[in-house]
Ligand SMILES: Nc1ncnc2c1ncn2[C@@H]1O[C@H](COP(=O)(O)OP(=O)(O)OP(=O)(O)O)[C@@H](O)[C@H]1O
């Protein structure tokens with residue numbers, strides 16, 4: 001008998017199973033374009049959550065964002081792979097191939113198809129502010145633990161946002177972040193650490209002003 005579950009996710013290669021169940025961070029994003037703030041979140045959460053791997057999910061399109069300026073998925077996947085060249089990081093655009101629009105679909109698919117893995121949802125503090133507008137956000141919180149990473153501009157609003165307040169009793173102390181992946185959801189942590197003020201929208205705005213940059 002083997003506990004290896006074959007992965008059928010395009011762009012993700014199988015990793016060796018570990019005795020305690022592999023801990024995998026899911027870091028979804030538009031990456032339009034990718035920047036060093038994304039890399040910072042990826043590296044810091046790998047470390048602080050004691051993850052074995054981080055899967056970067058390049059979305060076909062955030063359902064809450066305007067898509068006028070959205071670069072093609074393949075282009076965003078390619079640039080994100082180049083930026084996140086790290087042995088524990090896998091970058092994939094698999095949500096598009098499955099026709100997933102909402103994160104709850106991705107989370108349900110992964111947690112059901114790979115029950116031996118311990119998944120954690122990762123997002124910046126700005127997304128906690130808007131989390132109550134996500135489709136089936138309470139179901140997401142009930143399906144897997146979540147880690148919120150500090151982000152300049154959102155740190156005052158995020159901890160008192162509607163979703164943070166609704167989920168307040170499930171918040172764990174940052175000193176326990178290494179245990180988060182093993183906790184039964186709902187469970188979440190607000191992570192502090194190195195910060196980056198970079199944003200894709202600011203980069204796009206600069207490119208519009210200075211097209212040759
Ligand atoms: N500088 C940053 N610090 C912390 N988290 C970040 C930072 N930039 C992006 N993130 C997080 O990374 C994920 C992907 O972000 P995304 O691709 O939307 O980039 P963005 O810079 O937020 O884009 P935009 O400015 O267009 O909203 C999100 O969870 C977001 O909160």
Ligand SMILES: O=C(O)c1ccc[n+]([C@@H]2O[C@H](COP(=O)([O-])O)[C@@H](O)[C@H]2O)c1
Pocket residue numbers: 027028029030031057059061062063064065101102103104123127133134135
């Ligand atoms: O499912 C939703 O309703 C939903 C709403 C907003 C954002 N998301 C997801 O959140 C992740 C971060 O999005 P973004 O655009 O902030 O990088 C990305 O995986 C999106 O698909 C998901």
